[in-house]
Amino acid sequence: MIENSYYSQDVHGPYELHDIGNLDLEEGGTIRACNLAYATFGKLNAAKDNAILIPTWYSGTSKIMEQVYIGPGRALDPDKYFIIVVNQIGSGLSTSPHNTSPPAGMGNFPRVRIGDDVRAQHKLVTEKFDLKSLALVVGGSMGAQQTYEWAVRYPDMVKRAAPIAGTARNTIHDSLFTETLVNAITSDPGFNKGFYASSADVREGLLRHAKMWAVMGWSTEFFQQDRHKALGFSSMDDFIMNFMNGYFSVMDPNDLLCMAWKWQHGDVSRHTGGDLRAALGRIKAKTFVMPMSSDMFFPPSDCQAEWRLIPDAEFRPIQTIDGHLALFGADPNAIGQLDKHLRELLASEV
Template sequence: MTHCFTLLNFPLQCGVILPEAQLIYQTYGELNSDRTNVILYPTSYGAQHTDLEWLIRPDRILDPTRWFIIIPNMFGNGLSSSPSNSTYILAKDGFWFSHLDNIHAQEKLLREVFGIEHLALVYGWSMGAQQAYHWGALYSDRVEKIIALCGTARTTDHNKIFLMSLRSALTADPTWTGTRFDGIPERGFKTFARIYASFAASQEFYREGLYYSLGYTSLEDYLYRFWEASYRKRDPHNLLSMIDTWLNCDVSNNPIYQGNYQKALASIKAKTLVMPATTDLYFTPEDCQNEAKMIPNAEYLPITSIWGHRAGNPYQNHPDETFIREAVRDFLLR
């Protein structure tokens, strides 16, 4: 059973005030009496909490017998307020969700529902890592540790081109009216999935044919049954919404830092573990390392893997899961 936290008249960074914003979340484990065992685990692109909770198990990466873990669903992901569940959002021109919006809603949820003002850890992969960095900069006194896997605090130009190609792929479909989809964008999904597949795994992943060991019978089979099927499950309006959040990701785009990126990163007090994947094509290790240098208490620990971006969410990927599990365990003990 999931939980719903409602925020009335919730002001968004884009200028819109949502009459009723909903934040859907799930918790795992038990909050201890002094509220010192809280891990926040924000969601990644296209994902809902049910896609990410696999790693919450005593023998996996986050142990719910020791920690109280909360997954807040990102705005736009189809569970929390999203184009698919709000005509208001969809109809609005110039509408977008920012991570500032996500973090503000999460902060209110934690404080009002659980009385939590201190996070032992924010753990995030990809767009989850973006949110972790935002937490560290926006609430620098409340976050003890951050583990940021395969993500940056500000979206790079190259990454933006990838996102623009995805956005353009969906909206090139004949069903796109200019403001919404009038039907299922069959052609758009096909392009979208192939762009994603070419960027989110590495060249080496395909050279080694790793997908065969996962039960796929050919490259086409893998592209269709894994990549295309995964995104076809999602409302295309939501896919656009989350792209816009990602495109606009900038830890310093807020009243506190006013565009001063270095200052925002320098303000992070949390012990921060920066874990890119060595073969990530859009959150490159170089970009992650550059940010690690700007964060006072950061440690740079790349995942040596041929899984590309997906190394940071190592479902069905035991070597990378083991590496991350051990890194997380050691980091939490410090």
């Protein structure tokens, strides 16, 4: 357990905590008194059929989903929908390595899978909110992985699904990228197998991790067109230090690694003995597959290959030069396209 003021109501609130009890994990091990941090927007209607679930991405929390994706007049409109943003295990707000008491915390935190998160979230939405259906599950990146897992695991409950910039089964290329991110952190001697005194002990590893995110997270066109300057940074050095590193350096290394392992091993075909076609064939949700056109690790071609296996799905790539991190919302045109597609998806009969 480690103090980290970044993971607080001040920075990410308001959010609520819900204790779903012990969570037995797919890889073995148990998270005791697993807490999910969530934020809600809007009101559940009497029919309880206007709920939208948004799981979070690697390093993200409910706050950025609120800021970038939710609002009156937007597709994800709290005046029309009851929107639950749930922070994934390891996010730092929900149960995570850094906030778990000894001996199970820090470097001893057990391995968690996307499926564990989705089972935990199912408990939240059924126990806490008594939901029988979700009008939409939508998420970006690891949020897309959880969206796919929801649609495959609970096909009757998920009416619509919008996986953005993510895949149902991680590719070997993306898995290798994730491994280089993990290595960047764990190779820092200050990491000390996960038992450091503070994130600052892993400063160099976190900086390497931030640089690798800068290489793969945006796109070559992003830098060719000086988008980093348009975002207010004077140079690449400034962008790396004050944006990329500024963003990641305050986070907990073990929390990032917990999420990275989950991301790396995301795979809905675990439900069907490795048969991806069979797994995606289970999906009953009306699904829009929405990659970012310039994404370097969840590229359109990988998302398209999965789209072909989903019944009645639509392929809706988002045109942007912001790469994977168009998810951050700095390209208003990309967000406009997303809103348009989500509005159409939400309007579709199911």
